[in-house]
Amino acid sequence: MVLIKTKREIPSSEITPEAVYLSRRKFIGQSSAVVAAGALAHSTFALPDSWIEDNGYEPMDEIGEDITPKKHATNHNNFFEFGTGKTDPAKHAHQMTVDPWSVEIEGLVEKPGKLSLEDVIKDIDLEERIYRLRCVEAWSMVIPWIGFPVKKVLDKVRPLSDAKYVKFTTLLRKSEMPGTKALFSSIEYPYVEGLRLDEANHPLTIFAIGMYGKVLPNQNGAPFRLVVPWKYGFKSIKSIVKIELTKKQPQTTWNLSASHEYGFYANVNPKVDHPRWSQATERRLPQGLIPRSIKTKMFNGYDEVASLYEGLDLKKNF
Numbered sequence: 001m002v003l004i005k006t007k008r009e010i011p012s013s014e015i016t017p018e019a020v021y022l023s024r025r026k027f028i029g030q031s032s033a034v035v036a037a038g039a040l041a042h043s044t045f046a047l048p049d050s051w052i053e054d055n056g057y058e059p060m061d062e063i064g065e066d067i068t069p070k071k072h073a074t075n076h077n078n079f080f081e082f083g084t085g086k087t088d089p090a091k092h093a094h095q096m097t098v099d100p101w102s103v104e105i106e107g108l109v110e111k112p113g114k115l116s117l118e119d120v121i122k123d124i125d126l127e128e129r130i131y132r133l134r135c136v137e138a139w140s141m142v143i144p145w146i147g148f149p150v151k152k153v154l155d156k157v158r159p160l161s162d163a164k165y166v167k168f169t170t171l172l173r174k175s176e177m178p179g180t181k182a183l184f185s186s187i188e189y190p191y192v193e194g195l196r197l198d199e200a201n202h203p204l205t206i207f208a209i210g211m212y213g214k215v216l217p218n219q220n221g222a223p224f225r226l227v228v229p230w231k232y233g234f235k236s237i238k239s240i241v242k243i244e245l246t247k248k249q250p251q252t253t254w255n256l257s258a259s260h261e262y263g264f265y266a267n268v269n270p271k272v273d274h275p276r277w278s279q280a281t282e283r284r285l286p287q288g289l290i291p292r293s294i295k296t297k298m299f300n301g302y303d304e305v306a307s308l309y310e311g312l313d314l315k316k317n318f
């Protein structure tokens, strides 16, 4: 049995500057704990009940943003493999087998090969990160993820010096993914995404295996997905089965589908509109009777990533 140490109270100074956190979650229970992860992936990532109940999150006092209620974050999804409707993933993603799960490590790395999800996360501390998620469609949520920096995995497999990009690929299993069988589709499968290596190594970039104190629901990208909080949601690729280090910028699903609408960088930017709508504001979910519109922030409010793009024209490189 593999033991995975979790940080329950996360001193933000340990990971990233305080500002990256909307709020530090107040965990219930003891201050140190271990989560047991057995030989098999998904079902064995049982997090202790004391982590919280679905409604146990407190409002985010620092900047007054509330965590999106779990029922909204798990019933309003984009996961086209299960259909294009926002409720399709919640309806159909249970068909996806996520246990056992393995991840292929390929390309310009010292240690390529196939890793079980347990091997991927072995010896890596789990952290909770409360992040805004800003979809390119101009809605947003605030989600408490459980995961770990992508850098920790890259450090394990050791990128070679000529590796410049990381490419990620989602599972494609047509028999379990009704959306991939549609006759007409706006995107091709498998879903692929990519980051520059320095973006992937940034401390804000995480792999998530859980949310709201529990294992990731399938519709949110179980058992293992990327979360890049300063980029539009489509960069945060779900249910990852392959990680490849490359020299050239990898192709990405939405850029392949409509390159004038979706760029490789996809940094949240209120000054660069989508050709068909403004990106200056966003609808924070859940919406009540009176629509809640808030101003979109550059880099989704995560200013500390600005230095990654010094000298880059962010209008051209949208």
Ligand SMILES: Nc1nc2c(c(=O)[nH]1)N[C@H]1C(S)=C(S)[C@@H](COP(=O)(O)O)O[C@H]1N2
Pocket: 073, 076, 077, 078, 079, 080, 081, 133, 134, 135, 136, 170, 191, 219, 220, 221, 232, 233, 234, 235, 236, 237, 238, 239
């Ligand atoms: N494989 C895959 N990953 C995906 C998508 C998808 O359709 N397929 N949709 C993306 C988009 S557009 C968004 S906004 C986020 C949504 O994540 P959530 O459903 O967990 O909120 O997932 C991203 N990752």
Ligand SMILES: [Mo]
Pocket: 078, 134, 135, 136, 137, 232, 233, 234
């Ligand atoms: Mo999105």
